[in-house]
Amino acid sequence: MTNFPLKKSEVITNLVHFSQNNLQNYSSNRNFDYGPPHHNVSKISPYLRRRFISEEEILGIILQNHKINNIEKFIEEIFWRTYWRGWLETHPWIYDQYRVHDEDQNIPKKTGIKCFEHWKEELLDTGYLHNHSRMWFASIWIFTLGYSWQSGANFFKNNLLDYCPASNTLGWRWVAGLQTIGKPYIARADNIKFFTNGRFDPQNELKENYIFNDQNSTNGKSKEFISYGEKKIKKYDNLGVILNNNDLSLHQLLKEKRINYKCCLFLKKHKTILINNFQKKLCDDIKNDDQEVVFVNNFEAIYSWLKDKKIKHLILPYETVGNKIFYKHEFLKTITNLEVNYTFYLREWDGNAFPHATKGFFNFKKNIGTLVNKARNYNRI
Numbered sequence: 001m002t003n004f005p006l007k008k009s010e011v012i013t014n015l016v017h018f019s020q021n022n023l024q025n026y027s028s029n030r031n032f033d034y035g036p037p038h039h040n041v042s043k044i045s046p047y048l049r050r051r052f053i054s055e056e057e058i059l060g061i062i063l064q065n066h067k068i069n070n071i072e073k074f075i076e077e078i079f080w081r082t083y084w085r086g087w088l089e090t091h092p093w094i095y096d097q098y099r100v101h102d103e104d105q106n107i108p109k110k111t112g113i114k115c116f117e118h119w120k121e122e123l124l125d126t127g128y129l130h131n132h133s134r135m136w137f138a139s140i141w142i143f144t145l146g147y148s149w150q151s152g153a154n155f156f157k158n159n160l161l162d163y164c165p166a167s168n169t170l171g172w173r174w175v176a177g178l179q180t181i182g183k184p185y186i187a188r189a190d191n192i193k194f195f196t197n198g199r200f201d202p203q204n205e206l207k208e209n210y211i212f213n214d215q216n217s218t219n220g221k222s223k224e225f226i227s228y229g230e231k232k233i234k235k236y237d238n239l240g241v242i243l244n245n246n247d248l249s250l251h252q253l254l255k256e257k258r259i260n261y262k263c264c265l266f267l268k269k270h271k272t273i274l275i276n277n278f279q280k281k282l283c284d285d286i287k288n289d290d291q292e293v294v295f296v297n298n299f300e301a302i303y304s305w306l307k308d309k310k311i312k313h314l315i316l317p318y319e320t321v322g323n324k325i326f327y328k329h330e331f332l333k334t335i336t337n338l339e340v341n342y343t344f345y346l347r348e349w350d351g352n353a354f355p356h357a358t359k360g361f362f363n364f365k366k367n368i369g370t371l372v373n374k375a376r377n378y379n380r381i
């Protein structure tokens, strides 16, 4: 069972608690996996991934307790997610290549590797794994068990509450030695013993010698990030907004600007019960907060809603690589035929950061200070 809160108020309470009690030691503690409930990390990813809570809201909360210089590591981590998303925008073919080899893998019930089996069960039970355990798990999957990284990425995709096409695909590629080409991440028994505080000691269970021989591998030259969306929220008559897993709080931006709107929330059933229940409960919380929100689960229901509410302009959350829902010819043609003008809204956070995500994180990182300052200006953090 998941122990992740299902209401925004509880997510904020947990983050405040984390900020007051754990964040000052995040930098030295974050690599340890002490097991659930993982108090040394924020566990904010399932919400941030859906923008149930935004990066700006997170910064707003933690900066009440900390000076920015004292929590640089955490802010950097928040930007890792932004960076991966931006990097995939500037290298979209990498995601297509993954999809070509999109295959599932049956894992034997007993691999003889206790830590691996524990993490598999933890993931299936809770929908979450600590970052270091994701790295070890992926490394054992690829190098000890000999499965493809793509099948591992699929296993995470089907079971992570925070599944994100960019962080997941590029996280698995990084472990496989394809992201930083020629530098695979090899899980070592000593490292696992130390960073699990002795909970596991897989001596002689792991293949720790691996020769990377894919020297011809290349990621290709990055393309410039060109947005097809708008960065400004404008006021329109008969305005509609659709929320989905790419952005569950977009309507709040309209509220803040006192713009009238009608809102519907598009959610499709997830095949994994745990994830399905989790996201359904988050949506219930949104509806509790705003009774006017209408739930829809297919395109036909959206067309009916547009007609019913006489929507003339529609705002949709921007869709990055791997997250396409509405950026499809048939859908856009149909709503155009219904005389609805549409805009894909790119959040300023992403729009400011993505153009910098063309090379490695080290290069991107140099922009973090400026990006935070920009966020403080437009969002009054």
Ligand SMILES: Cc1cc2nc3c(=O)[nH]c(=O)nc-3n(C[C@H](O)[C@H](O)[C@H](O)COP(=O)(O)OP(=O)(O)OC[C@H]3O[C@@H](n4cnc5c(N)ncnc54)[C@H](O)[C@@H]3O)c2cc1C
Pocket: 030, 041, 042, 043, 044, 045, 046, 048, 049, 077, 078, 079, 080, 081, 082, 084, 129, 130, 131, 132, 134, 135, 138, 156, 160, 162, 163, 164, 165, 167, 168, 169, 171, 172, 175
């Ligand atoms: C193989 C592999 C697959 C992964 N798949 C996903 C995925 O599908 N979705 C996902 O959100 N993250 C993924 N990650 C990244 C990372 O493991 C999670 O973001 C992190 O563990 C979430 O837990 P947290 O919120 O407690 O993190 P914290 O340590 O509290 O970090 C705060 C936030 O920073 C961001 N962050 C931290 N570490 C990373 C990282 N390495 N990469 C990107 N963002 C990071 C996340 O948004 C996270 O919520 C993957 C990592 C690996 C190695």
